[in-house]
Amino acid sequence: MSKKEKKQNKANGWGTDVQLDIPEDEIWTFQVPGLAAPHVNKPYKYYNLKKAIFVIVIIVAVSLSMLFSVLALQNETFEYTELESGIQFSKFSNTGYLYELDIDYVSDIEYIAGNNDPATNFKVVKDTTKPITSVRQFTLNCDDKIKTINIGANVLDIDGKAFYSCWALQNIEVDENNPNYCDVDGVLYNKDKTEILCYPCDHDEYLRQKYGYEAELYRNDVTPEYERDIQTYVVPSSVKKIGEMCFNYANLRYIYLPEGLETIETLAVFKLHERVDQWGTTPSLANIYTYKATDVTDPHFTGRDALGEVYLSLPEGLKFIGSDAFSYNQNLEYVYIPSSVTNIGHHAFWDDCYKEDKQIKGVNVMNVAQSEEEFNTITVGDDWLPKYDYLLFKKDVDLKFSAQRQAMPTE
Amino acid sequence: MSDILNKVKDFGNEIKTHWNTPAEGKYVPYKEYKDVVIGVGANYTGTKTLEYIGFWSSCFLIMHHYKLPYLTFSVIGLLNMPLGYITALIWWYVCDNLGFLPKKQERKVYWVYGLMMLFGISTIAFDYSRLFDQSSWFITTLNSFEGMNATACFKTFGTHFLYSGWVGARNIFWRKKLIPKYGRYKYNLYCDVIPKCIMVILIGWLPVYNIADVSTRVWVANLLFATYNVFGFGNVLEECSKRISPNLQERILVRSYPVKLSHIFNSILAIILPAIVGMLRHEWADINFYRWVIPVTFCISAACTMGLAGRIKERIPQPPIEKKVQIKFWDGMLGVLKNKYLLINTVVGLIDSLGNGMLPFATILYFYTFRLSGLPYSLLVALISFAGTPPDLLSPYFLKRFSYKQIMIFYQLSRAIGNAIIAIAMWTLGDNLALCGTICVVVLFFMEMTKTVPTTAGHDMGVRIGDYQMYLSGERLESFAGIFGWFTGPITTFVGLIIPIFLLKYGFNSNWEILFFDGSRRNIVVVPIIVDAIGFFLMTIPYLFWDYDNRKQNLVMEVLKRRAEVTEKKAQEEGVSVAGGYKG
Numbered sequence: 001m002s003k004k005e006k007k008q009n010k011a012n013g014w015g016t017d018v019q020l021d022i023p024e025d026e027i028w029t030f031q032v033p034g035l036a037a038p039h040v041n042k043p044y045k046y047y048n049l050k051k052a053i054f055v056i057v058i059i060v061a062v063s064l065s066m067l068f069s070v071l072a073l074q075n076e077t078f079e080y081t082e083l084e085s086g087i088q089f090s091k092f093s094n095t096g097y098l099y100e101l102d103i104d105y106v107s108d109i110e111y112i113a114g115n116n117d118p119a120t121n122f123k124v125v126k127d128t129t130k131p132i133t134s135v136r137q138f139t140l141n142c143d144d145k146i147k148t149i150n151i152g153a154n155v156l157d158i159d160g161k162a163f164y165s166c167w168a169l170q171n172i173e174v175d176e177n178n179p180n181y182c183d184v185d186g187v188l189y190n191k192d193k194t195e196i197l198c199y200p201c202d203h204d205e206y207l208r209q210k211y212g213y214e215a216e217l218y219r220n221d222v223t224p225e226y227e228r229d230i231q232t233y234v235v236p237s238s239v240k241k242i243g244e245m246c247f248n249y250a251n252l253r254y255i256y257l258p259e260g261l262e263t264i265e266t267l268a269v270f271k272l273h274e275r276v277d278q279w280g281t282t283p284s285l286a287n288i289y290t291y292k293a294t295d296v297t298d299p300h301f302t303g304r305d306a307l308g309e310v311y312l313s314l315p316e317g318l319k320f321i322g323s324d325a326f327s328y329n330q331n332l333e334y335v336y337i338p339s340s341v342t343n344i345g346h347h348a349f350w351d352d353c354y355k356e357d358k359q360i361k362g363v364n365v366m367n368v369a370q371s372e373e374e375f376n377t378i379t380v381g382d383d384w385l386p387k388y389d390y391l392l393f394k395k396d397v398d399l400k401f402s403a404q405r406q407a408m409p410t411e
Numbered sequence: 412m413s414d415i416l417n418k419v420k421d422f423g424n425e426i427k428t429h430w431n432t433p434a435e436g437k438y439v440p441y442k443e444y445k446d447v448v449i450g451v452g453a454n455y456t457g458t459k460t461l462e463y464i465g466f467w468s469s470c471f472l473i474m475h476h477y478k479l480p481y482l483t484f485s486v487i488g489l490l491n492m493p494l495g496y497i498t499a500l501i502w503w504y505v506c507d508n509l510g511f512l513p514k515k516q517e518r519k520v521y522w523v524y525g526l527m528m529l530f531g532i533s534t535i536a537f538d539y540s541r542l543f544d545q546s547s548w549f550i551t552t553l554n555s556f557e558g559m560n561a562t563a564c565f566k567t568f569g570t571h572f573l574y575s576g577w578v579g580a581r582n583i584f585w586r587k588k589l590i591p592k593y594g595r596y597k598y599n600l601y602c603d604v605i606p607k608c609i610m611v612i613l614i615g616w617l618p619v620y621n622i623a624d625v626s627t628r629v630w631v632a633n634l635l636f637a638t639y640n641v642f643g644f645g646n647v648l649e650e651c652s653k654r655i656s657p658n659l660q661e662r663i664l665v666r667s668y669p670v671k672l673s674h675i676f677n678s679i680l681a682i683i684l685p686a687i688v689g690m691l692r693h694e695w696a697d698i699n700f701y702r703w704v705i706p707v708t709f710c711i712s713a714a715c716t717m718g719l720a721g722r723i724k725e726r727i728p729q730p731p732i733e734k735k736v737q738i739k740f741w742d743g744m745l746g747v748l749k750n751k752y753l754l755i756n757t758v759v760g761l762i763d764s765l766g767n768g769m770l771p772f773a774t775i776l777y778f779y780t781f782r783l784s785g786l787p788y789s790l791l792v793a794l795i796s797f798a799g800t801p802p803d804l805l806s807p808y809f810l811k812r813f814s815y816k817q818i819m820i821f822y823q824l825s826r827a828i829g830n831a832i833i834a835i836a837m838w839t840l841g842d843n844l845a846l847c848g849t850i851c852v853v854v855l856f857f858m859e860m861t862k863t864v865p866t867t868a869g870h871d872m873g874v875r876i877g878d879y880q881m882y883l884s885g886e887r888l889e890s891f892a893g894i895f896g897w898f899t900g901p902i903t904t905f906v907g908l909i910i911p912i913f914l915l916k917y918g919f920n921s922n923w924e925i926l927f928f929d930g931s932r933r934n935i936v937v938v939p940i941i942v943d944a945i946g947f948f949l950m951t952i953p954y955l956f957w958d959y960d961n962r963k964q965n966l967v968m969e970v971l972k973r974r975a976e977v978t979e980k981k982a983q984e985e986g987v988s989v990a991g992g993y994k995g
Contacts, residue, residue, distance in 0.1 A: 020969045027974045028885065032966040034958065036749060040885035044745055051741055058897055062493060065901030069489050072908050073482065075555040095551075096560040096626060111546030118545045118554070118561070138918040142480060144625050161931075165922045244928075267927060279618050280698070324927050330692075346844060347927075350782060354692050382844045383782065392686050392786035 077109045086133030086154075094145045095122065099168075101140075104152025104175070106130035137161040144168050147202070151188075153177040158188075160244045160265070163198055167249075170206035172198060184236065184299055193238040193297075196246055204230050204251040219276045219284075227253055231274070231284065232301040235261070237294050242268045244322065249273065253286045253331075256307060258296065259315045266322035266345065272329055283331040289408075290315035312406050313367075314338055321348050323381055330354050330362045336405045339369035346381025353386040353397055360388045360397065367403035375401060438656040438726050444669045447652050450719030452673035454648040457712030459677045460684075461644060463705055464614055466636035469771050473632075475696040476620040478921040480558035482911050483629055485768065490564060491571045492904055496897065498575040503890045505583055512583070520583060527576030534569020535634065538562050558921070563626040567633050574637040581641070594725040596651040601720075603642040604713050610639040611709050615701035625921070648716065649673075654725045681796075682789040684708065689785020695778070743891035746884035750892075751956075752876045757895040758953040764899070765946035767907030769939040770914070772833070773855065779926040781848050791852065798859040809864045815872055816957045822865035823950040829858040830944035834937045842929060875964055882967045885974075910939045 022030045031037040044050060075093035082088075089103055097119045105126040115121035131154035140146065142165045149163065153175040163169060171186025180191050186206050188198040200206070208216065211229040222231070231253040235242070241263040247255070248270040255269065274284035293308030304310045313336035314321075323345030326332065332352050337344070353362035363386045368375055387394035425434075426441045433440045464470065468481050501520060505512065512520065540561035543550050553561040581602070589598035619635055622628040652670055656662050687704055691697035747753060773795075777783045783791060802809075809818065832854050840847035877887040917934040918925045926932045 020966065020973065022970065022973045024977050027970070027977050030970055030973075032882070032963060032970060034963055035879070035967070036751065036883060038883050038885070038970075039746070039749060040883075044742075047741070050745060054744065058496070061898060061901040062496065065905050066489065066492070068905050069485075069908060070552060072905070072912060073486055073489065073556055074552050075557065077555070093555055093557070095554055109551075111551065113546060116541070116545045118550075121545050138916070141915070141918060142478075142625075142920040142922050144623070161918060161928075164918055164925065165920070266929075270927075271924070279621055323929065327927070346842075347782060356692070381842075389690060389785070392689065394689075394785065394787070 078107050080106055080132070081136070083134070085157075087130055088134045088136050089132045089139050090136040091138075092140050092143070094143055096145065097122075098124075099145055100148045100150070101146050102126070102150045102152070103132055103135060103155055104150070105132060133157065135159060135162040138164050140164065140166050140169075142167070147171075147205075148173065151175060151178060151181060151183075153179075156180050158197070160197065163200075164245065165249070166201055168202050169200035170202045171200055184297075187299065189236075189239075193236055195241040195243055196235055196239050197243040198245075199233070199247045199250050199252075201249045216275055218278075219274055219282060222274075228301050232256070234291075234296060234299045234301050234307065236299060237291075237296040241265065244268060245270065247272060251275075251284055253284050254289065254301070255285070256289045256291050256301065256310070257315050258294075259290055259292050259317055260294075261290075261315050261318055263320040264314075264318065264322060264325045265320075267324045267327070268322060269326050270324055270328060283329050285326075285329040286331050287333055288313055288335075310408060312336065312408055314341075316340060319343065321345060323347055324350060327351055332363055334367075334406055335363050336367045336403065337369060339374070342378050344378070344380045344384045346383060348381065348384045349386045350383065351386065353388050355389045362386065363397060364388070365398045365400055367400050367405070369403065369405070370401065372401045437658055437661050439661055439665065443655070443722060443724070444665070446719045446722040447648075447655070447665060447669040448673045450673075450716060450723050451648045451652055451670055452676035453712045453715030453719065455646055455674060456677045456680055457644055457709055457716055458646045459681070460705060460709045460712060461611070464611065464639070464701075466633065466640075469774055471695045472614070472620075472701055474923050476698060476701075477628065477632055478620075479629055479632065480625065480921045481919055482908075482915055483556070483558035485908050485911050486556045486559055486564075487567055487629075487633060488907075489904060490568050492900065494568075494571050494575060495900075498579065499893065499897075501579060502582070503893065505579070505586075517583065521580060524576040524580040524583075527572045528580070529576075531569045531571070531573025531576060534565055535573070539565045539569075557915070558625050558629050560626045563630040566630040570630065570634045570637050574641065577641055593721075594651065596654070596725060597647045597720050597723070599643050599645075600647060600717065603644060604717055607639075607642040607644045608706075608710050608713055610642060612706045614639055615698070615703075615706055644713065648720060648723055651723050651725055655723065656726050678793070680708065682786075682793055685784070685789040685792070686786045689788070694784045742884075743886075743888050744894055746886070747880065747888050747891045747894055749883055750876065750880050752872075752879060752959055753892055753895060755953045755957055756872075756876070757899055759950050761899050761902060762946050762950045762953070764903035764906045765949075766910070766939065766943035767903060768910035768914075769943060770919070770935065772936060772940060775926055775932065775936055776848065776851050776855075779923075779932060780844055780851075795852070795855050795859050798856045799863040802860055803863040803867070806864050806867045810868060810871070814960060815868050816954055818865050818868045819872075819954045819957070820951045822861065823947045823954070825861045826858065827944045827947035829854045830940050830947065834940045834944065837933055837937050837940075875959060878964065878967055878971065879959065882970055910942065913938060 020030070028038060028040040075091070077093055077095055077098070078089070079091035079093075080087050081090045087106060092101065095109060095118075102124070105128050107124050107126045109122050110125045111122050112120075132152065133154055134157040135155060137159040138161055139159075140149075140163045144167045146166055147168050147170045149166075149169065149172045151158070151172065151174045155178060158181065163172070172183050172188045173186065174181045174183040174188065176182070178191070181197075182189050182191050182193065184193070186200065186203060187196065189196050204216070207230045208214075213226060213230065217223070217226050231251060233247075233250075233252055233254070234256040235258055237258040237260065239258055240260060242261070242265060244265040245267045246265070246269075248267055250272050251274045252272050253274070269285065269288075272283065272285040273281040276282040289310050289312060291304075291307035291310045293306070296307060313334055316338045317340050318338055319340055319342050321337075321341060321344045325345060325348045326335070327347055327350040329352050335349060335352070349363060349366070353360055353364055355361070366385055370378070385396040385399060387396055389395075428434075429437075430441050464472065466484075467473065468479065468484055473479055501523065505520065540550060540553070543561070545561075550561045553559065553564040556564065559567070585599065585602045589601055592598070593601055614635065617635065619628065619631050622631060649670060652665055653662065655665050684704065688694055688697070688700055691699055777788055777791065813821075833851050836847050836850040836854075840850070877889060880892075881887050914935055917938075918928075918931045919935050926935065
């Protein structure tokens with residue numbers, strides 16, 4: 001051991017050789033210098049007082065903690081924020097029994113005395129002097145009760161993430177006097193229908209009721225009629241932009257896009273799925289088509305004839321594909337990136353393929369209209385290509401430059 | 412060269428000679444070393460496998476299938492808090508007496524537990540919330556909790572009664588029956604392993620996650636996981652191996668080699684398991700992970716554990732358990748409150764609670780930023796875990812070179828700086844996944860590297876706190892040290908709500924997929940990390956008051972030795988047995 005180490009050891013006390021000469025009658029009372037005196041087999045001073053203080057402190061601490069925690073966790077059903085531009089609807093917490101939500105005026109819950117049925121013992125009271133003008137992001141977050149949202153005439157701004165993961169939401173109705181928004185058969189659009197904003201998660205239930213289907217059909221039981229009425233959606237020809245998270249979690253197999261579409265936002269067509277049985281779901285989106293007709297307003301698919309010329313995959317003229325725009329759609333068969341695209345976000349087609357029986361299923365090749373040189377000039381995010389299992393790692397699917405668009409399959 | 416060969420030969424002969432019978436002065440035959448490697452390895456692997464199952468939001472089963480609101484876990488914690496205080500009292504009383512209570516007391520405790528179970532079952536069978544006015548403040552408040560309603564709150568409350576009563580009654584029953592036969596560390600394997608295997612299988616196969624109504628799903632899931640938690644499968648064989656011999660050198664030898672070697676099974680599994688998951692169609696979201704992979708892995712580990720549990724023995728000299736000294740409740744309580752160093756640790760823990768409710772950053776980084784799966788995920792996790800191994804070998808040097816105070820202050824500062832770097836990287840480079848991710852991984856690597864030595868120091872500080880308590884009160888009072896949790900519990904419960912409420916505001920609820928959204932991920936991850944970093948920085952302050960140095964420890968040990976000497980001498984003079992005493 002070097003001198004320096006010895007010195008250091010001594011300084012830290014490791015090498016200290018201490019010896020104490022403690023008389024036998026002082027073993028329980030001997031106080032080490034710098035430490036508190038031992039307290040062994042001796043009664044405590046103010047024993048009962050200390051016990052009482054202890055119990056009181058604990059009871060008060062637990063009670064206060066419970067009270068403050070309850071206050072922090074307690075949610076008002078409706079929460080609003082006053083902004084310069086008006087009143088913003090900022091948070092909604094379901095009572096557990098609200099299935100329809102009006103977003104028009106500041107509202108509150110009023111309980112009906114004497115009624116002990118929690119499903120009917122309240123009513124929503126509106127203050128018509130206080131119109132709601134905007135809806136904050138995540139105002140509804142993972143609500144599983146609300147089926148219908150009615151948007152009033154004064155609501156001028158709805159955040160793209162305002163109705164996030166509303167699992168039971170079937171339709172959104174907008175007052176026809178609203179200057180900025182409208183709905184097309186329960187789907188939210190901006191007023192001039194250049195942007196589709198929210199296709200409700202459970203819109204298929206609304207469509208089933210509308211077209212007379214009694215129950216949801218599982219994947220293997222789906223009939224061509226059901227597929228046409230419930231699982232196919234035609235985006236009107238006026239639409240230029242699909243908003244963020246617009247179609248996420250929808251039960252759709254086919255989406256028809258207009259040729260004038262320019263932007264597909266972040267997570268716009270994310271994780272579309274259908275029930276495989278009562279226990280589980282499976283990816284549903286099988287194909288995207290583009291149509292050329294310019295006068296389509298009805299989102300209900302009645303046949304390709306009404307849509308003019310139709311071709312497979314993304315529309316010519318499309319410029320922007322947001323991050324995760326088409327993620328987790330393993331049932332998707334074919335993707336063609338048109339030459340007009342200038343931006344592809346990260347993970348845009350993530351998990352769109354998988355390996356089964358040594359075969360790559362889903363999007364197993366990415367077709368790009370541009371040549372490699374042209375493609376290198378556009379903006380692409382990390383891992384935008386789908387990957388499949390390769391040995392114990394993941395490998396990008398093949399990227400085919402200067403590809404020709406695949407011909408349409410017969411209807 | 413021949414020297415080395417001779418040594419190897421001698422070592423081989425030594426093992427052969429003492430394979431079945433230990434050498435003189437030793438207690439453990441080499442055959443038991445082999446049993447430790449396999450038995451502890453299997454037990455440790457089993458416990459690590461069970462870490463994939465839990466009633467917390469970041470468990471993949473909850474994350475991908477149950478989809479329970481994040482704040483609901485705070486609500487359940489709040490509902491369970493008051494009962495926790497009462498059950499802790501009975502629990503300490505029973506455990507400190509190893510389950511051997513006077514007959515009359517035992518009957519009383521059984522009654523209490525029985526009534527708790529009855530009440531619990533009745534709340535599950537009937538909806539007590541209907542006894543109250545449905546428009547009252549009480550019921551409407553319960554209805555307003557995230558993911559809950561009054562019915563679910565009552566049933567969750569009742570489930571905790573059922574759970575506490577059931578666990579408590581089993582605790583007395585099985586301790587009494589099995590401790591005399593199997594010892595105090597591994598006895599519960601014998602009564603718990605079969606029901607645990609059944610519950611592991613049921614957790615994967617029961618489609619409780621398909622219940623459409625979230626509040627019903629919450630209380631049923633809580634009941635399912637509470638039942639699962641009734642049966643334990645802890646790392647008990649390793650605990651047992653720590654007491655494998657009264658010979659201190661032999662004990663250290665077992666802990667240093669066979670036990671460390673046994674962990675290799677888990678290290679291998681930690682690489683294989685994610686690789687298998689990577690081959691499933693929906694990876695971590697694939698329910699087959701919980702239906703097949705986890706149950707098969709666990710059942711094999713459990714079977715190996717049980718096969719070898721009987722061969723690993725406890726050999727600590729101790730008086731007959733029936734003669735154990737009884738500790739007066741209030742003396743224990745007031746005794747631990749005098750321990751300044753326990754108080755310092757408590758304050759540190761209290762400040763640490765600032766980060767409570769934070770999402771596991773590494774999980775978000777691996778799954779939502781990098782989208783890792785399969786072997787690349789395993790290898791990255793293994794690489795970061797390995798970062799702690801080289802400094803571990805240098806622990807003795809660092810512990811000698813620096814004081815515990817310096818080490819702990821360095822540790823908290825390194826965490827604060829590491830978190831700050833991660834926060835800056837995520838805030839400024841959020842969209843550049845490769846660069847941002849690489850910075851985060853490098854920082855995690857260094858944080859893991861700087862963790863090992865302080866962890867060892869922390870363990871030793873805990874032992875020293877016990878020695879100091881023994882000097883203060885004549886007993887280590889380890890159970891009663893939990894009393895500090897009684898004071899901190901109410902504060903940490905409330906403080907622990909800050910981050911979850913914040914996360915809810917930025918869209919994080921029961922659907923983790925919001926983390927795919929760059930803007931939300933940034934807010935959800937960065938702000939809690941900053942709060943945590945501030946917490947780490949503040950945690951350096953209590954350690955400034957840590958003045959329990961090696962000199963004081965040596966003096967305390969001198970006092971304890973002197974007490975043992977004098978007590979033993981007096982006992983011999985009185986003709987009383989001194990078995991189990993240790994004079995150092």
